[in-house]
Amino acid sequence: AQKVTQAQTEISVVEKEDVTLDCVYETRDTTYYLFWYKQPPSGELVFLIRRNSFDEQNEISGRYSWNFQKSTSSFNFTITASQVVDSAVYFCALSVRHPTDSWGKLQFGAGTQVVVTP
Amino acid sequence: NAGVTQTPKFQVLKTGQSMTLQCAQDMNHEYMSWYRQDPGMGLRLIHYSVGAGITDQGEVPNGYNVSRSTTEDFPLRLLSAAPSQTSVYFCASSYRRQNTGELFFGEGSRLTVL
Numbered sequence: 001a002q003k004v005t006q007a008q009t010e011i012s013v014v015e016k017e018d019v020t021l022d023c024v025y026e027t028r029d030t031t032y033y034l035f036w037y038k039q040p041p042s043g044e045l046v047f048l049i050r051r052n053s054f055d056e057q058n059e060i061s062g063r064y065s066w067n068f069q070k071s072t073s074s075f076n077f078t079i080t081a082s083q084v085v086d087s088a089v090y091f092c093a094l095s096v097r098h099p100t101d102s103w104g105k106l107q108f109g110a111g112t113q114v115v116v117t118p
Numbered sequence: 119n120a121g122v123t124q125t126p127k128f129q130v131l132k133t134g135q136s137m138t139l140q141c142a143q144d145m146n147h148e149y150m151s152w153y154r155q156d157p158g159m160g161l162r163l164i165h166y167s168v169g170a171g172i173t174d175q176g177e178v179p180n181g182y183n184v185s186r187s188t189t190e191d192f193p194l195r196l197l198s199a200a201p202s203q204t205s206v207y208f209c210a211s212s213y214r215r216q217n218t219g220e221l222f223f224g225e226g227s228r229l230t231v232l
Contacts, residue, residue: 009158033219045161045208045223091160095219105151105176106221108160 002027004094006109013082013116021077021112023092029053034068034075035093035106045091051075082116089113120144124209124224131199131231139194139227141209147222148214150192154178154205155226161208167192168214199231 003026013019025034036048049059051068059066063080079086093106125140143150151166153176163176167186181203183195192211196203206228210221 004160006160035219043206043226045210045221047220047222050219093161105163105166106161107177108153108162110158110160 002029002032002094002096002107004092004107004109006092006112008112009110010113010115013114015083015116015118016081019079019082019086019114019116021079021090021092021114023075023077023109025073025075025092025094027094027096029096031096033095035095036066036075036077037091037093037108039089039091039111041087048077048090079114082114084116084118087114087116122209122211122222122224124207124227127225127227129227129229131196131229133200133231135199136195136197137199137229138196139207139209139229141192141194141224142190143192143209143211143222144190145211145222146189147211148189150186150209150211151176151221152182152184152192152194153208153210154203155208156205164194164207196229199229201231203229204231205229 005024032053034051038046056068065078067076089111091111092109095106122143148169152164153161155161162178164182165184167173170186170189173184206226208226209224212221
């Protein structure tokens with residue numbers, strides 16, 4: 001069975017501080033995909049990134065960066081120089097087997113609430 | 119661009135009542151799914167469909183029925199609502215073959231069962 005653990009329930013920072021969200025996953029499959037989604041206060045879910053298990057390169061997109069380490073089964077997410085608009089719940093998710101049949105079958109973590117104050 | 123449309127956005131039911139949450143997408147996505155979101159538990163998959171006429175159970179299917187008669191629509195039925203089904207429900211869709219693996223979510227439907 002697959003499992004995604006986001007141990008941090010809530011993180012509070014002051015604007016311009018960096019914040020790192022931890023994500024630890026469990027799976028026996030060798031082929032899997034990891035995702036991060038953002039849920040702002042308005043409630044919609046916004047896709048941020050997908051990584052596959054064969055690509056351990058870190059990725060940076062603006063103020064967002066992701067650190068994927070298979071050795072520790074972690075896929076951590078860092079927001080650099082946080083802004084108030086970053087306040088949201090962030091979900092890490094895992095999908096296994098062939099992606100064409102399983103992308104919708106995401107196993108989500110419990111989510112981490114990020115609160116950024118001015 | 120409508121994307122994924124869910125109705126209603128809010129609903130209050132009494133225990134034992136039935137209702138249908140509607141989900142429609144206009145992106146010609148083969149894959150559609152329903153999730154429920156509960157505090158501290160993230161999102162859990164209820165049912166999913168890989169195409170018209172094909173449905174399957176997810177992690178928490180009990181108490182819910184689905185059907186997929188068209189590519190566009192994927193309704194979720196509660197036959198006899200229970201307080202444990204109080205939750206926020208999200209419908210999502212995607213192409214079966216897509217490079218990003220992005221799921222497109224609806225805005226959610228908040229259901230309260232008294």
